[in-house]
Every structure is written in C-alpha cells, then in structure tokens.
Amino acid sequence: xxxxECHVISHAVSCxxxxxxxxxxxxxxxVKTEPIKPCEPSPCGANAQCRERNGAGxxxxxxxxxxxxxxxxxxxxxxxxxxxxxxxCIRNKCADPCPGTCxxxxECxxxxxxxxxxxxxxxxxxxxxxxxxxxVEASTEEPSNPCAPSPCGPNSQCRVVNGQGVxxxxxxxxxxxxSCKPECVVSSECPSNRACHRFKCANPCVGTxxxxxxxxxxxxxxxxxxxxxxxxxxxxxxxEQPPEPSPRPAANPCVxxxxxxxxxxxxxxxxxxxxCRASYMGVPPNxxxxxxVNTDCPSHLACITEKCxxxxxxxxxxxxxxxxxxxxxxCTCAEGFVGNAx
Numbered sequence: 001x002x003x004x005e006c007h008v009i010s011h012a013v014s015c016x017x018x019x020x021x022x023x024x025x026x027x028x029x030x031v032k033t034e035p036i037k038p039c040e041p042s043p044c045g046a047n048a049q050c051r052e053r054n055g056a057g058x059x060x061x062x063x064x065x066x067x068x069x070x071x072x073x074x075x076x077x078x079x080x081x082x083x084x085x086x087x088x089c090i091r092n093k094c095a096d097p098c099p100g101t102c103x104x105x106x107e108c109x110x111x112x113x114x115x116x117x118x119x120x121x122x123x124x125x126x127x128x129x130x131x132x133x134x135x136v137e138a139s140t141e142e143p144s145n146p147c148a149p150s151p152c153g154p155n156s157q158c159r160v161v162n163g164q165g166v167x168x169x170x171x172x173x174x175x176x177x178x179s180c181k182p183e184c185v186v187s188s189e190c191p192s193n194r195a196c197h198r199f200k201c202a203n204p205c206v207g208t209x210x211x212x213x214x215x216x217x218x219x220x221x222x223x224x225x226x227x228x229x230x231x232x233x234x235x236x237x238x239x240e241q242p243p244e245p246s247p248r249p250a251a252n253p254c255v256x257x258x259x260x261x262x263x264x265x266x267x268x269x270x271x272x273x274x275x276c277r278a279s280y281m282g283v284p285p286n287x288x289x290x291x292x293v294n295t296d297c298p299s300h301l302a303c304i305t306e307k308c309x310x311x312x313x314x315x316x317x318x319x320x321x322x323x324x325x326x327x328x329x330x331c332t333c334a335e336g337f338v339g340n341a342x
Contacts, residue, residue, distance in 0.1 A: 004029050005017075043059060044069055045068070045069060045071045045073065046073065047061065048060065076089075077094050081113070090326075098115050102117035103130045113186075116181065117154070119154070128330065129335070130335070172342075184200065192219055208224060210232070212227070212232075212237060213225065213237075253270060260274075262276060279307075289306035291307065299324070299327060311327065312324060316331035
C-alpha cells in the first residue's frame with residue numbers, strides 16, 4: 001500500500017509501514033499523531049486539579065477549597081477574622097466554636113469569634129463544667145449573706161460592703177461582672193506580634209530560639225533564624241561560619257555538610273551519607289522537629305520544646321482540674337471547691 005515498504009524473506013513478500021507511519025501496510029499507511037494531553041502541563045492554579053474528558057481539560061478546586069481554579073483555590077478561612085463574627089476558623093472551616101465548650105445546663109454565645117459560657121437564668125455554678133439550679137429559699141426573710149449565692153457571674157468575686165454585695169472581676173480577668181473574661185483565649189485576640197499563653201498576650205519568642213539566634217514574630221508565631229554571617233541550628237545555637245578549609249588531597253565529604261539543618265553526615269567510602277538527627281523527622285535536607293507552633297499538633301496537645309505534649313502538666317493549682325481546648329490548657333476548680341484555679 002501507500003507509504004509502505006516491501007521485503008522478501010525466504011521467497012515470501014512482507015509489507016510494513018515506514019517509520020513514523022501506522023495503518024494497514026497492504027492498503028495505506030498514515031502519519032502517526034501524538035494524542036492530545038490537555039492536562040500536561042496542568043493549566044490549573046494552586047490547590048486545584050485538572051481532569052481530562054474526550055480530549056478536553058477542565059480545572060476544579062480540591063475538596064474543601066474554593067475560588068477560581070485557574071488562578072488558585074484557597075481554604076474557606078485561615079484566621080477567625082475571615083469568618084462571620086458568630087463563627088470561628090476551625091481546621092480551615094468557618095464553624096460554630098460552641099459545641100463541646102461549655103458545661104452541662106450552660107448557655108454559649110459567640111462574641112467576635114470567641115465562645116463565652118454563662119449559666120442560664122435561675123442557675124449558678126462553673127459554666128465550663130456544670131450549672132445547678134439556685135437553692136429554694138427556706139423563708140421569705142432576706143438572706144443573711146448577699147454574696148451567697150454570688151450574683152456576680154463567672155470569673156468574678158463578691159464582697160459584702162455595708163450589707164450589700166459588691167462585684168468585681170477576679171485577678172488576671174478584665175471587663176465588668178457578669179462579663180469578666182481573660183485577656184485572651186486564642187492568639188487572634190492578641191496583637192500580631194504576641195501570642196496567647198495561659199490566657200495572657202505574651203511574647204512567644206521568650207525561650208523559643210537557640211543561643212545567638214534571631215526571633216521574629218509573624219502572625220502570632222515565632223520564627224527562628226540565624227543572623228547574617230552566622231550559621232547553625234537556630235533552635236539550638238548560631239555560630240560564626242568557619243573559614244573555607246584549604247584544599248586537601250583527601251577532603252572530608254561531610255565538610256561542609258551537604259545534608260541541611262537538623263541532620264547528620266557520615267563519611268562512608270568517601271561519599272556523604274545523610275540522616276536526620278534523633279528527635280527530628282523527615283528526609284535530609286528537610287529534617288524538622290515534631291512541631292514548631294501549637295497548630296502543628298492535635299488540638300488536645302501543645303508544642304512544648306518542639307514536642308507535642310499535654311499542656312496540662314503543672315499548669316493548674318491544687319484541687320483544680322485541667323482540660324485542653326484548641327491547644328490551650330483551661331483550669332477550673334474541682335466540684336465542691338472554689339478559689340483561684342491557678
């Protein structure tokens with residue numbers, strides 16, 4: 001046929017298509033065409049995937065992402081301020097922060113993304129644990145102690161002055177009864193260069209970085225780095241970069257180390273062998289600690305010395321109970337006890 005070549009093998013005629021042609025060599029061979037691959041390279045933006053059907057491609061956002069898939073998809077939220085005031089950003093979703101926050105028979109209201117717990121009318125107690133009905137008065141006489149039960153609400157104290165109950169917020173709390181609250185519950189309530197630590201807006205850099213390292217707070221998170229001219233592990237120690245060694249006939253392949261930070265280099269047969277240091281994970285040169293900030297850990301743990309640990313240990317006072325909410329330990333007096341839970 002056309003575009004075919006003929007060979008005689010052992011007296012028999014054999015037809016085959018020429019190079020770069022396909023088809024029936026006894027009838028006609030046509031030019032081989034490459035299949036169209038509309039998804040290679042992908043025309044999609046970040047967090048989007050390309051799907052091919054009938055030779056055409058289309059971009060769609062990955063699950064739980066939204067936006068224009070050809071420019072880039074984003075999660076529903078990154079900070080609580082991305083949500084409506086009655087919602088909070090939980091795992092990149094705008095959700096109600098109240099479920100599981102307040103105690104039994106307590107009411108939860110969301111004010112500027114932050115859940116606030118209070119006992120319902122006619123009940124009293126720790127709104128984070130249990131609200132109980134007010135005791136029935138035994139007689140119509142005026143109570144001898146205007147502070148029993150306390151009319152001041154949670155996180156407050158009541159004192160009797162001239163036979164009247166006077167309310168004030170407990171130390172370390174701010175506002176006015178019955179709306180006493182800590183300085184912060186989550187880091188988004190603090191300035192961007194501070195983080196919420198034990199209900200206080202504090203500098204997250206204190207005790208975070210190594211000797212000689214520089215710490216910069218970006219969006220409530222401490223970022224450690226070695227200053228210009230220094231090298232080393234910013235979580236341990238930064239030191240002056242050693243001078244370039246003079247060329248030697250048998251150079252050590254591990255000097256300087258090609259393995260990156262937080263790794264070890266071993267000379268095996270004149271070749272460098274890289275591995276992550278103990279307590280670090282990943283593959284060189286991307287060895288990293290288990291965590292750097294709280295959000296690297298499950299919500300019931302916090303990042304303590306680069307490890308996801310229970311933040312309750314040693315946080316609360318005697319006869320107090322501790323529960324972890326969104327990486328933050330919350331102390332409350334045990335049932336039957338009152339006082340400063342810290």
